[in-house]
Amino acid sequence: MPSATASPTQTKRGSSNPFIAFCQSSIGKKIIVGVTGVYLIVFITGHLLGNLEIYLGQDHVNAYAQFLQGLGPILWLERAILIAAVVIHIVVTIQLAAENRAARPQKYAHYNYQAAKPSSRTMIYSGLLVLCFVIYHLLQFTFMTTNPEYRHLEDHLHRHDVYRMMILGFQQPIISLFYAAAIFFLAAHLSHGFSSVVQTLGINNQKVSGFVSNGGRWFSWLIFAGYVSIPVSILIGLIK
Amino acid sequence: MTTQLDARIPSGPLADKWTKHRAESKLVNPNNKRKFDILVVGSGLAGASAAASLAELGYHVKCFCFQDSARRAHSIAAQGGINAAKNYQNDGDSVFRLFYDTIKGGDFRSREANVYRLAEVSANIIDQCVAQGVPFAREYGGLLANRSFGGAQVSRTFYARGQTGQQLLLGAYQALSDQINMGGVKMFPRSELLDLVIVDGHAKGIVVRDLKTGEISSFPGDAVVLATGGYGNVFYLSTNARGCNVSATYRAYKRGAFFANPCYTQIHPTCIPVGGPYQSKLTLMSESLRNDGRVWVPKNKGESRRPDQIPEAERDYYLERKYPSFGNLAPRDIASRSAKEVCDEGRGVGPGGLGVYLDFAESIRRLGEQTIRERYGNLFDIYHNITGENAYQVPMRIYPAVHYTMGGLWVDYNLMSNVPGLHVLGEANFSDHGANRLGASALMQGLADGYFVIPCTIANYLATQLGKKVSPDRPEFRAVEEEVRGRVKKLLSIKGKRSATSFHQELGLLVWEQCGMARSRDGLKDALQKIGPLREEFWENLNVLGGQQELNQSLEQAGRVADFLEFAELMCLDALEREESCGGHFRVEYQTEEGEAVRNDKDFCHVTAWQYTGPDSKPVANIEPLVFENVKLAQRSYK
Amino acid sequence: MNFKLKVWRQQNENTAGQFRDYEAINIPAEASFLEMLDIVNEGLIARQEEPIAFDSDCREGICGMCSLVVNGIAHGPGKAKTTCQLYMRRFQDGETIWIEPFRAAAFPIVKDLIVDRSAFDRIIQAGGYITARTGSAPDANSIPIGKTVADLAMEAAACIGCGACAAACPNSSAMLFVAAKISHLGLLPQGQPERTSRVRNMVRTMDALGFGSCTNHYECEAVCPAEISATFISRLNRDYAVASIREGLAARG
Incomplete structure (x- = not known):
C-alpha cells in the first residue's frame, strides 16, 4: 500500500524545556554565535582604541595599562566573560558546521557559487586562524611566555612599560608580518561576521540590508587599518 | 437505452433554492462522521478545499495527487483572479448579476440552480480565503481591491498580483496541511488513480498506483470525490500542465458515470505560438495585450519578408476589418477563429505559419515605449524569455491555444454523478460554465464546490450509508486491481517502436485540426475514422521501457495517452452530434453570414450526458433538458 | 545546436548513482531546457535505453515541480527563473552541460534527477x-x-x-x-x-x-x-x- 506522508508530530521535536530547546535549535545556536560575536566585536573595538593610545605617547599607554590592572576583580570578571564568549562562539560554531556538513552528504560534482563571498565561505578557517593568533598573542604580550624579558620592562614611574613592549615586539618584521596577516583574517572574518550578526539577530530588513553589508565591510577594514597601523608606524620609525 | 437524469434541483424560487436545500439536506451525526472514509482524488482548488473542509467536519479523508506535493496542482497557474459578488465597488453588482453574467457567458448551456448557488457562495469564498491569509491586492486604506476582468461591466474580480491561482491554492493547501497535522487527512502524493471500484452499483473505492514504487493497491471508502481537473491535454499542446489528464474521469466514465458535454472546450486567443515539433506546452499571454496591440497578417500568402519590411498597404488588420466596432477586442472565440482562418489561408506568420502578429508599434509611437513597458513589461519579458524576440521592436506572434474544458462528468445538484457515492468537483465536472467559461470563474467554482457545496451535500449520500461499510475483502476490489495490473502489464509488454509521446502528439494534432476552434461534420467524421486506427497502432506498436515496480514516467504517460485515445473519440462524437454553435463549440455549418455562432435552442438546449456501453459500441446519449425560468435566452452580437 | 550532457543517473534511493554522458544533437535554440531533455529521452527510447527521469509539470514557472542543478546552479543560469523557463539559446553550441539533482540529506533521490521534497x-x-x-x-x-x-x-x-x-x-x-x-x-x-x-x-x-x-x-x-x-x-x-x-x-x- 502506498504510504501517506508522515505527520510531523511523529518527528523529533527536541526538549520540552524552552531554554534547552532554544539552545538545541539551529536558529538558537546561530543566535548564540551572534550574541557572543557581538561581544567579541565590542572587545576588538575597545582593544583597538586602547592600542591606538600608543600614538598619544608612552605615558598614556602605560597609565591605561595600569588602570586596567587596577580594576582587579572587574578585570577578572571581564576576562572570564571574554573567555566564555570565545569558547561558546567556537564550540557552537563547530557544532553547527558539523550539522551543516551532515545536511549535504553528497556534494555537487560541479558547483557554481552565485552569491557567497570568499569571506562567508571561509568563516570557520578565518576564525580558527584568528584563534591560533590569539593564543600566540596572549603568550607574547599577556603571559610573556615567548618573551620573558618583557616582564622586566618598567617606565620611569615604575609602571610596566607596555609602550616599550609593543615597540620591541613589532620591531621584528617577522612578528609584524605575522600580526598583519592575522589581522587580515580577522578583518575577513568580521567583514562577513558583522552583517551576519545583524541578519542573525533579526535586525536586518530590505531597507537597511545594503547599508548593513557595506557597513560590515567598512567596519572590518577600519579595524584592519587601525590594528595594522601600529606595527607599520613602528617599523617605519614613526613611533620610537 | 437512455436513462432519465434527475438533477435533484430543489423546488422553489431560484434565490431560495440553496438555503432551502441546506435546510432540507440530511445531516450526519458527529459521532457517525468519524465512521466514514472519504477518498478525495486531486489536490487542486476543489480537491484540497474539499479534503480540508470534510476533515474539519470530522470525516476521515484520504487525499491523493499525482504530483510530488499537493501544492503543485495546476490551479496554481491561474493568473487573473477570482470573481465574487461582493459589490465592494458599489457599482451595482449583485448575486443575480454574477449569476446572469455566468449563464449568459456560458451561452445558456448551464443549469440555473447550480450557477445561482455558485454566485451566492462566491462572497463566502473571499471571506474564507482572507481569513486563511491569502494576500489579495488592497487599496491604501487597507480594504480589498477589485478589477474588472474578461469584459465584465462591474469590478468584481479579486486578485493577488498575477498569481491569484497560486495564492488561493496555497490557502487551500495550508488548510489541508493543518488537517494532515491534526490527523483528519492522510495525504498520498505521487499516487495516481487508475480505476474506480463499484460495489453493488455504488462507488466504494479506488485503485491507485504509487508512482514512486509502482505498487498498485486499492483503497476502500464510503464515498469517492473526484477533483481531477480538465482534459485539455487531449490536444497534446495546451496551456495545461504536462501531467493534466483525463484518466480519472474517463475511468469513472467506463465504470458507468456519465460524461457530459465533452465537446465544450475553451480556446484562449493569445498564447505564444508553437515553435516546432519539440514544443511541450503552450504559454498563455494575458488577453489585456489586445487593448494596445493590433492584430494583423500579411495580405500575401507565403510572405517571406520581415514584418517591419511589409508596408501598411500589404497588411491585413483582419479583426479591425471584419469587426469594425470591436476590432482587436473581439471576443475570445471570434478572435481565435479568425486567426485560424487567416492561417488556414496560408497567411500565418512564424515557424510553421501558425501565428499572427500582435503589433505594438503604433501604441509605442502614440504612448511611448515607457507607457507600454509599464502596462505590459512583465508579459514582454516572458515573451522575450521564451522566443528570444524583443516585442518592443518586432511584433509579437500569437496563436490560440486550448485553455480550459467546460465538459466533465455529469453531476446533480449535490455534485454527485449518476453513480451513487461518486462526487465530482471543479473542472472535472460539467456543471457551472455551460458552453463557455467566463474569466476569473474557474477559481470561484473550484473553491465553491470544495469549501461550501460538498461539505453540505455529501451528507445526503452518506446518511444513507450508515452501517453499510464495504469490506476491502470484497471480490470487486481484487477484480479491478487485477484488471489494472493486466493493463499495466500489457502496456509494458507491447515492446513496439513508438513512444507514448509520439502517439499523443499525433492524436493532439488530429483533434486540434478537426475538433479545435472550428468543427465541421466532415472533419469530425474524418477524425472519428482516424482515431480508431491510431489507437490500434498504439496497442501494437507502443514502446514503454523500464518496469512496473519502480518510478516509470513513460509508463505513467502511456496510461494517460491510452485514455486520451479513447476519450478523443467521445469528444468528437459529442461535437458531431451537437448540431449548433454555442460557446466554445463552433460548428462551421451553424454560423451567420458574418461568422457569428448560431445556437439552436429548439433542439439543443440540453446537456448531453454520454453513457459508456462497451469497447466496441457507440455510447448512449442521455439528455438533461435545460430549463430557464429566470433568464431569457439571448443571442449575442459583436458587429 | 549540439551539446554534451553529463547527467546524474541513479536507479533509486538505495543504489549508488553516477554521471553518464549523453549527446544532445540537433537541438533547436528555441527549445527549453526540459524540451531538450525530452528530445534526448525520445532518442534514448528509440535506442531501447531507459529515458532520464526528471520532474516537471506546469512548465511555466509556477508549480515548482522542476528541480535541476544545471552547470552547478540550481535551476540553471539566469535570474528569477525555474528550470522549465531556461532556454537553450543561453548555451554555447557544443558546450558540455552538467545536470545534477537537488542535493540535500532532507531531499533523498527518488530516481535520476527526481528528489523527494x-x-x-x-x-x-x-x-x-x-x-x-x-x-x-x-x-x-x-x-x-x-x-x-x-x-x-x-x-x-x-x-x-x-x-x-x-x-x-x-x-x-x-x-x-x-x-x-x-x-x-x-x-x-x-x-x-x-x-x-x-x-x-x-x-x-x-x-x-x-x-x-x-x-x-x-x-x-x-x-x-x-x-x-x-x-x-x-x-x-x-x-x-x-x-x-x-x-x-x-x-x-
Whole structure:
C-alpha cells in the first residue's frame, strides 16, 4: 500500500524545556554565535582604541595599562566573560558546521557559487586562524611566555612599560608580518561576521540590508587599518 | 437505452433554492462522521478545499495527487483572479448579476440552480480565503481591491498580483496541511488513480498506483470525490500542465458515470505560438495585450519578408476589418477563429505559419515605449524569455491555444454523478460554465464546490450509508486491481517502436485540426475514422521501457495517452452530434453570414450526458433538458 | 545546436548513482531546457535505453515541480527563473552541460534527477497555516490591512516551494522557504494568534528533518525563482527569538 506522508508530530521535536530547546535549535545556536560575536566585536573595538593610545605617547599607554590592572576583580570578571564568549562562539560554531556538513552528504560534482563571498565561505578557517593568533598573542604580550624579558620592562614611574613592549615586539618584521596577516583574517572574518550578526539577530530588513553589508565591510577594514597601523608606524620609525 | 437524469434541483424560487436545500439536506451525526472514509482524488482548488473542509467536519479523508506535493496542482497557474459578488465597488453588482453574467457567458448551456448557488457562495469564498491569509491586492486604506476582468461591466474580480491561482491554492493547501497535522487527512502524493471500484452499483473505492514504487493497491471508502481537473491535454499542446489528464474521469466514465458535454472546450486567443515539433506546452499571454496591440497578417500568402519590411498597404488588420466596432477586442472565440482562418489561408506568420502578429508599434509611437513597458513589461519579458524576440521592436506572434474544458462528468445538484457515492468537483465536472467559461470563474467554482457545496451535500449520500461499510475483502476490489495490473502489464509488454509521446502528439494534432476552434461534420467524421486506427497502432506498436515496480514516467504517460485515445473519440462524437454553435463549440455549418455562432435552442438546449456501453459500441446519449425560468435566452452580437 | 550532457543517473534511493554522458544533437535554440531533455529521452527510447527521469509539470514557472542543478546552479543560469523557463539559446553550441539533482540529506533521490521534497510539506504541516475553519470567517473587509504590509506579505507568499534554496545553500538549509511562509503569515493580522507556535514548530520540524542552518551566504536568494528576499530570514530569526522568550516566560508561569 502506498504510504501517506508522515505527520510531523511523529518527528523529533527536541526538549520540552524552552531554554534547552532554544539552545538545541539551529536558529538558537546561530543566535548564540551572534550574541557572543557581538561581544567579541565590542572587545576588538575597545582593544583597538586602547592600542591606538600608543600614538598619544608612552605615558598614556602605560597609565591605561595600569588602570586596567587596577580594576582587579572587574578585570577578572571581564576576562572570564571574554573567555566564555570565545569558547561558546567556537564550540557552537563547530557544532553547527558539523550539522551543516551532515545536511549535504553528497556534494555537487560541479558547483557554481552565485552569491557567497570568499569571506562567508571561509568563516570557520578565518576564525580558527584568528584563534591560533590569539593564543600566540596572549603568550607574547599577556603571559610573556615567548618573551620573558618583557616582564622586566618598567617606565620611569615604575609602571610596566607596555609602550616599550609593543615597540620591541613589532620591531621584528617577522612578528609584524605575522600580526598583519592575522589581522587580515580577522578583518575577513568580521567583514562577513558583522552583517551576519545583524541578519542573525533579526535586525536586518530590505531597507537597511545594503547599508548593513557595506557597513560590515567598512567596519572590518577600519579595524584592519587601525590594528595594522601600529606595527607599520613602528617599523617605519614613526613611533620610537 | 437512455436513462432519465434527475438533477435533484430543489423546488422553489431560484434565490431560495440553496438555503432551502441546506435546510432540507440530511445531516450526519458527529459521532457517525468519524465512521466514514472519504477518498478525495486531486489536490487542486476543489480537491484540497474539499479534503480540508470534510476533515474539519470530522470525516476521515484520504487525499491523493499525482504530483510530488499537493501544492503543485495546476490551479496554481491561474493568473487573473477570482470573481465574487461582493459589490465592494458599489457599482451595482449583485448575486443575480454574477449569476446572469455566468449563464449568459456560458451561452445558456448551464443549469440555473447550480450557477445561482455558485454566485451566492462566491462572497463566502473571499471571506474564507482572507481569513486563511491569502494576500489579495488592497487599496491604501487597507480594504480589498477589485478589477474588472474578461469584459465584465462591474469590478468584481479579486486578485493577488498575477498569481491569484497560486495564492488561493496555497490557502487551500495550508488548510489541508493543518488537517494532515491534526490527523483528519492522510495525504498520498505521487499516487495516481487508475480505476474506480463499484460495489453493488455504488462507488466504494479506488485503485491507485504509487508512482514512486509502482505498487498498485486499492483503497476502500464510503464515498469517492473526484477533483481531477480538465482534459485539455487531449490536444497534446495546451496551456495545461504536462501531467493534466483525463484518466480519472474517463475511468469513472467506463465504470458507468456519465460524461457530459465533452465537446465544450475553451480556446484562449493569445498564447505564444508553437515553435516546432519539440514544443511541450503552450504559454498563455494575458488577453489585456489586445487593448494596445493590433492584430494583423500579411495580405500575401507565403510572405517571406520581415514584418517591419511589409508596408501598411500589404497588411491585413483582419479583426479591425471584419469587426469594425470591436476590432482587436473581439471576443475570445471570434478572435481565435479568425486567426485560424487567416492561417488556414496560408497567411500565418512564424515557424510553421501558425501565428499572427500582435503589433505594438503604433501604441509605442502614440504612448511611448515607457507607457507600454509599464502596462505590459512583465508579459514582454516572458515573451522575450521564451522566443528570444524583443516585442518592443518586432511584433509579437500569437496563436490560440486550448485553455480550459467546460465538459466533465455529469453531476446533480449535490455534485454527485449518476453513480451513487461518486462526487465530482471543479473542472472535472460539467456543471457551472455551460458552453463557455467566463474569466476569473474557474477559481470561484473550484473553491465553491470544495469549501461550501460538498461539505453540505455529501451528507445526503452518506446518511444513507450508515452501517453499510464495504469490506476491502470484497471480490470487486481484487477484480479491478487485477484488471489494472493486466493493463499495466500489457502496456509494458507491447515492446513496439513508438513512444507514448509520439502517439499523443499525433492524436493532439488530429483533434486540434478537426475538433479545435472550428468543427465541421466532415472533419469530425474524418477524425472519428482516424482515431480508431491510431489507437490500434498504439496497442501494437507502443514502446514503454523500464518496469512496473519502480518510478516509470513513460509508463505513467502511456496510461494517460491510452485514455486520451479513447476519450478523443467521445469528444468528437459529442461535437458531431451537437448540431449548433454555442460557446466554445463552433460548428462551421451553424454560423451567420458574418461568422457569428448560431445556437439552436429548439433542439439543443440540453446537456448531453454520454453513457459508456462497451469497447466496441457507440455510447448512449442521455439528455438533461435545460430549463430557464429566470433568464431569457439571448443571442449575442459583436458587429 | 549540439551539446554534451553529463547527467546524474541513479536507479533509486538505495543504489549508488553516477554521471553518464549523453549527446544532445540537433537541438533547436528555441527549445527549453526540459524540451531538450525530452528530445534526448525520445532518442534514448528509440535506442531501447531507459529515458532520464526528471520532474516537471506546469512548465511555466509556477508549480515548482522542476528541480535541476544545471552547470552547478540550481535551476540553471539566469535570474528569477525555474528550470522549465531556461532556454537553450543561453548555451554555447557544443558546450558540455552538467545536470545534477537537488542535493540535500532532507531531499533523498527518488530516481535520476527526481528528489523527494516531502520534507517541505512536513514543515508546512507543522504550522505553516492559519487555522480558519471553513464557514467561520468574518466579512473579508472587516480586517483592513495596509497596502504596504499586504504587498510585503505577498512578496513572501510568492514562494513556489521548489526547494532551490535548500539545493543551492552550501548547508542545505531550508531557511528561505521557512522564512517566506513565516513572514507571509506573520505579517498579516490574521496570522497573529498562532505566530508563536507556528515559528517554533516549523523551525524545530525543519531542524528535525535534517536541513542545515543559515550561515548567510545568500546563495538561496540568488537562485530563488520567486525572488524571495533573504531579509525575510532575518525576520524569521527575530520571530523565533521572540517566540522562544515568550515560551520561556510562559513556562515560568
